[in-house]
Structures are given as C-alpha cells and as structure tokens.
Amino acid sequence: MNEARRDITSETDTYPTRVFDREYWTDRKDPVVWADWSEHSPISREQAQSYERNGYLVIRDAFSPAEIRHLQDAAHDLRQALGGSDAEDVITEPGTDAVRTIFRLERYSSMFLRLAQDARLAGVARFLMGEDVYIHQSRLNYKPGFTGKEFYWHSDFETWHAEDGMPRPRAVSASVLLTDNSALNGPLMLIPGSHRHFIGCAGKTPERNHETSLKAQKVGTPSHGALEWLVDRYGIDPAVGPAGTLIFFDSNTMHGSNGNITPFPRSNAFFVFNAVSNQLRQPYAAPNPRPEFLAERGRPVPLPVRKGPLA
C-alpha cells in the first residue's frame, strides 16, 4: 500500500473543508506534476515547469484551422439536436429550449469523445497525473453574448472533494475554446500559484446543493480576505486566446469569470481528467454524492490515447 493510499483510507481528512464554522487553510500535500519530465513527454520542459509553478498552462494553436472548424460544427449540430431535451445532463436557458450546457459530452458525440482521447488532451493529462486517467466530468458550455453571467471564485477540487468524494487534487481540467476569448468577454481568470493552498471553506453543505450551485455557488466559496491575500501575492491571469486555444488547469487552482455584456458568445468543450487511483469515495463533506452526470462514480476505465488529426 503506497503513501497516498494509506492516507486516503485513514480517519483524518487531508483536505478538510465545510467542517468548521470558519475558513481553514491547508498547504497542498500532493505533487502538481506527478511524472518526471523526459524528452518523450507530450509537453516541453518549460511548459511542465510553468504548469507546476502557476497551476495552469495555455497552449495556442494546438489545433489546425480545419480541426477547429470540425469541433465548432459538431458543437453547433449537437446544440441543435438537443434543443428542448429534458435529459438531466442537458441544461437549457430558463424559459427557453436553448441549450446552455451539455454534460457527459463524450457520450453524445463521437467527435468530442475523440477530442477527449486525443494525445493533446488525454496524453498530456496522463503525463501530468503520472498514470492513466478517466473522465470525471465533461461538458460543452455555451454562454450567449449580452447576458453572460459571472462565475464566482472557487477551487474545483474543493467541491469535488466535499461533494463528490475525490480524495486528492490529482485531476486536471482541459478547456478547448470554440470561440475567441478576450479579456472583455468574461474569460476564465486564474490566480497563478493558488493551487498550492487548499482553502477549506466555512459552513456545511446543504442538501441537494448542486441544484443551485451550478448557477451561483454559495457554500464552497472563499472569503474576501482569502482572495485578497491570494491576489495580493499572486495576481490574476486571464486565459485568453482565439478559438482552438487549449487551457489546462489544476483541480485546485482558484478561478472564476466575470459576466459578459459584449455581443460575443463564449463556447468551450471542457473535460476533467482524474487519475484512476484517485477514484471517488463517499463525499467528505456533504450528505449525499452529486448525480453521476456531474461526477463519474463507476469503476474508472483508463482512457485510450489517440494520435493524429481529429476527424
């Protein structure tokens, strides 16, 4: 039984959150990049070091113009096909048939399954996590212009640990931009270096929290003081770029996005890759686990990694 495994099964929670009535900080106890870099690694040494240091990595021009067009077409078709769907993993704008989010994206589309398996996504994720990975969560996000809502600061791992039972921050998110994203249309904002601090949040998780937390998180957000400390120390980086830009970020990197009144919509395909040894357990700080479309609870099946162009 290795170190990590022993700790996971101990009585003590390494990353306590939503336990106390106040915020509780813990230093990160785990690596950020779990494999040693070699010349066979799928990213450069500088990229690996940058990800380790900042908790995120932006790769422009990861895809060819033809690949980007294929992905945009697939996203468009999927959104049309699922308009008005009442599936639990298809979220529509209140009061309309317009699709805002499609969860479990790779089950709805062979094109997006292929994207998830691509060496540029799953291959990099497998390197960063130092072992095989599976898809913990995936989604196609479509945020319209004019009325794009903000998403407040949070660490994904804080939620996944508390509500899904993810033991360790051994997961990485990959976002493929399907629209151009500038500093003005509500880009992903990250606090570089924040992934080295786990901010255990004050308060308890209410029942069926996910039904409201996907729109606006209440429990599981850091205090103003915590954010001031982090931003004062590390600053804020926007992750911007043209369609086709690929963004990786650590599960514990603090991030959020402003609203968007510009006419420019934002669309992206989003995959969370979790290490197979980091399989979910019972929630660490919630009465019940969230639904499977938000957090894969089946036995982890290692994702194959495919090379070559998409489509």
Added chain:
Amino acid sequence: MNEARRDITSETDTYPTRVFDREYWTDRKDPVVWADWSEHSPISREQAQSYERNGYLVIRDAFSPAEIRHLQDAAHDLRQALGGSDAEDVITEPGTDAVRTIFRLERYSSMFLRLAQDARLAGVARFLMGEDVYIHQSRLNYKPGFTGKEFYWHSDFETWHAEDGMPRPRAVSASVLLTDNSALNGPLMLIPGSHRHFIGCAGKTPERNHETSLKAQKVGTPSHGALEWLVDRYGIDPAVGPAGTLIFFDSNTMHGSNGNITPFPRSNAFFVFNAVSNQLRQPYAAPNPRPEFLAERGRPVPLPVRKGPLA
C-alpha cells in the same frame, strides 16, 4: 438665431426616441468637436481628431502623483463623512451605510469643484463644445471589488434627451480614474464611432423611471441587433489605465461595463459638461423631468476655468 437654435425650437424632434414601438436610427445631425483646432487649443490636433473620430479620448498621466493622492484622500474623506447620509443625492449600498455614489459632487467638496474647473477638464470641455460649459451632472462612484455589478450598453444622450430634455448631443463626460482600471475589473467599454448614430429606443418611459434605471436600465437600451451591428463595424475599446487617467467621451457614445468579481474596487470622479446654449427643456419622451441632482435645470452658469496644479 443660429441653425442649431432654430432647430431646437422647431416642432420636430431631431433625435426621436421612445416614441415608436420599434427602434429608430437617426444619423447625428451635430458636430462632435464644435471649435476649430488651433495651437492654442488645450489638446493636440491628434487628440482632437481622435476624439472626433472615435467619440472618446483617454489621457494618461494628466495629473501628478501628488494630485492623484489629494483626490484619492478627498474621495475617501467624503465617503466617510457621508456614510449613512439620507440625502437624495447620496446613494448607499442596499442594507448598509456604505456610500456607493455621491451626486452633485462639486457641492460637497471644494477639491472636486476645483477639479471640475481645472483647465484639463473644463478647459478641454469648453474647447470641444465650442463655447462655455456648465455641469449637467456630476458624481463620485465607488464600486467595491468582488460584487461590482455590470452596467448595460447605453448612450447617455439618449437618456438625457428623453428624460431630461437635453436638446442636442453637445455635452461631454469626463471621468477621472481614482483607482487602477484594467480589462479585468469591469472597465468602461466604448464602441468607437457609435457617437455618429443616434439609436432611438423602442417603447415609452415609465413614471419615475430613474428610481430603477440607475441600477439597471430597462427602457433606453439598444437591441441586440443594434449592438451587433455597431460592434461588428467598430469593435469595442476598453478605457483602461492607472489611477489619474482622464477619459473624455461624447454624450452619444455607446458604452457599458461588465461586472467585477476581482478584489480590485473601481472608483472615479465623473463630470458631465454641457454647452450653455444646450440648456435643458421639457423632457422629449418622459412624463416628468428627473430630479435636479441627476440633471441640472437651473439657468446655466458658465464654469470658470482654472490653471495650475490642484490643491
């Protein structure tokens, strides 16, 4: 009787808005820069041309570090002194004593009166408007970090014409940044060139519209189609810069701002200079004029222009 004056007193409204049940576009019938540039003008020829073309002008380093500090101190003291005030021109955050906006700023503070009269503000405004100016509206804005709300796209002149009875777009706004403003903390966004199109809005002005329109405008905002057309043609420019940056923009330039979840607050002193010949009449499209703290209705008193450093 000159051209402009005749038109103002005619029966026909040159800039119809909130009259029809659909949007109605009118080309601008008035100059943007009303004086001829000379080497004695308070801005350079390039600056005057840029303002004419884009409908706005950003001047960095207009004030010395000592002047900026004086203004920030004055803003801080004023906000402390007026906390919990129930004056109609002091707006507090709902449920708290925290001051969000102080209207008629120059009546509350000799320092800000002096700022309004400064050659760098009133002097430039007098040049752009081609005659003496007076203060149509002024305010000190304090938008906190974390929870800064968006302000949707609008033309100020559309409101001032409809609700205050301002005849012509012969007014210019000056904003002095008292905090650093980046693309990420909800800066003023402007559509350069939009000032040459007057977009008459659909619908009628409800009674006491200003009581809700200061928080979020409903009547008096352009359609998505109108904004798409403008942005497609002209793009969007953020007006950013460090504290002390001075921004002028035409009364008819389409502008707005995104919300702000960053810890960085935004504060600015804001003055609207109207040409004395452009005195308010009865509202063009509202049952009653708005209160005087939003729109000066007294006989225009030309603002003196003062040179030399502040304080």
